[in-house]
Every structure is written in structure tokens, then in C-alpha cells.
Amino acid sequence: EPEVTQTPSHQVTQMGQEVILRCVPISNHLYFYWYRQILGQKVEFLVSFYNNEISEKSEIFDDQFSVERPDGSNFTLKIRSTKLEDSAMYFCASSSDRAISYEQYFGPGTRLTVT
Amino acid sequence: DQQVKQNSPSLSVQEGRISILNCDYTNSMFDYFLWYKKYPAEGPTFLISISSIKDKNEDGRFTVFLNKSAKHLSLHIVPSQPGDSAVYFCAASVQGGSEKLVFGKGTKLTVNP
Numbered sequence: 001e002p003e004v005t006q007t008p009s010h011q012v013t014q015m016g017q018e019v020i021l022r023c024v025p026i027s028n029h030l031y032f033y034w035y036r037q038i039l040g041q042k043v044e045f046l047v048s049f050y051n052n053e054i055s056e057k058s059e060i061f062d063d064q065f066s067v068e069r070p071d072g073s074n075f076t077l078k079i080r081s082t083k084l085e086d087s088a089m090y091f092c093a094s095s096s097d098r099a100i101s102y103e104q105y106f107g108p109g110t111r112l113t114v115t
Numbered sequence: 116d117q118q119v120k121q122n123s124p125s126l127s128v129q130e131g132r133i134s135i136l137n138c139d140y141t142n143s144m145f146d147y148f149l150w151y152k153k154y155p156a157e158g159p160t161f162l163i164s165i166s167s168i169k170d171k172n173e174d175g176r177f178t179v180f181l182n183k184s185a186k187h188l189s190l191h192i193v194p195s196q197p198g199d200s201a202v203y204f205c206a207a208s209v210q211g212g213s214e215k216l217v218f219g220k221g222t223k224l225t226v227n228p
Binding site: 031 | 220
């Protein structure tokens with residue numbers, strides 16, 4: 001069964017450093033998302049991406065964040081200068097053509113720890 | 116800003132009995148609702164969804180009921196199995212846009228053998 005994969009599973013970085021979180025969505029999916037979950041809190045939306053551009057971003061997704069689909073398979077989230085409060089689980093999700101379904105399928109997550 | 120609320124942080128049921136997980140929402144623009152199951156250290160796994168044009172959707176042991184007038188949905192699991200023990204998240208979206216998901220805080224279900 002196709003699945004979303006994410007690397008690394010755990011990333012430790014120092015405050016102020018840049019990190020890139022990587023995702024490989026399901027191959028025929030068209031819509032891509034990043035969410036995050038701070039420990040003990042809700043899963044919250046960061047950004048959605050379709051047709052090589054951002055379709056919506058939350059207020060969390062400020063200028064320190066960027067997303068890219070550098071090739072036909074990868075989808076990346078970059079945080080330019082990490083802060084302590086960026087420590088969270090980051091989930092990538094993808095979904096299919098809207099004519100088929102609206103369900104989003106999630107990867108296993110990357111645990112980001114900023115020290 | 117709790118647009119999607121799951122008021123019960125935990126639920127414990129006996130194996131073989133029914134589990135009922137509840138979810139309320141405040142945004143009347145939501146028209147698509149989903150339930151996800153999540154194990155520790157894993158991503159949310161899609162379970163079942165329902166469009167606002169329906170009031171019930173069934174898939175095996177899982178049934179989701181939607182009451183639009185009350186802005187309430189529920190997930191029924193019958194019969195419950197120990198492997199169902201996980202955190203269950205309700206999520207909602209507005210179709211036609213980015214369809215970003217707005218999640219509830221989750222309910223931790225424990226099914227006792």
C-alpha cells in the first residue's frame with residue numbers, strides 16, 4: 001500500500017540553525033501539506049501546496065518557513081533560523097485528485113528538537 | 116480558537132462493546148469531516164470520513180454520524196477490539212479551497228481485554 005514517508009525521523013538542532021525536513025508524498029497525489037504538533041497540543045495546519053505553489057498558509061508559517069517541491073517526488077519544509085518554540089512533531093500529508101477523494105494521508109512525522 | 120472540540124480526553128471500554136467518540140464544531144462552513152487514529156510516535160492514520168450532504172457513513176466496524184443542526188459528529192466502533200486502543204482525532208475542512216484540516220485535541224481510547 002502506498003504511503004507517505006518522511007526523513008529524518010528525529011532532528012536535533014541548535015537555535016538559529018537552518019533545518020530541512022523531507023517528505024515523499026504518495027506518488028499520484030496532487031495536494032501536499034505540512035502540519036505540526038507541539039507536545040500536548042493539537043495537530044495544527046502550517047501550509048498547503050498545489051500546482052507548484054502555496055495555496056494557503058497559516059499565521060504560524062512566517063518568513064522563516066518555506067516549502068519546495070524540487071523534483072517530482074520530494075516535498076520539503078525549510079526553517080531558516082530555528083527557535084526553541086519550533087520544537088514539535090512535523091507531519092507531511094498528501095491527497096489525491098479532488099474527483100477521487102478528499103482524504104489526506106499522513107507520514108510518520110519528524111520530531112524536531114531545538115536546543 | 117477551538118473550532119473543533121473533542122471534550123472527552125479519554126474513554127475506556129471493554130472489548131466487544133461499543134466505543135462512541137464525540138466531536139463538536141463551531142464553524143458552519145465546515146462541510147467535510149474525518150476521523151484519524153494515531154498511535155504514539157506515528158502519524159495520524161485516516162479511518163473514515165463524511166460529507167455534510169450525508170448523515171451517516173459506515174465502513175466495517177466504524178460508523179460516523181453527522182448531526183449538522185447540532186454541529187456534532189460521532190464515531191462508533193462496534194465491536195471494540197484491544198488493537199483499537201489509540202488516540203482518535205476528529206478533523207474538519209471546507210471543500211473547494213486548500214481543504215486544510217482543523218483538528219480536535221483528540222480522545223484517547225483504551226479497549227480493555
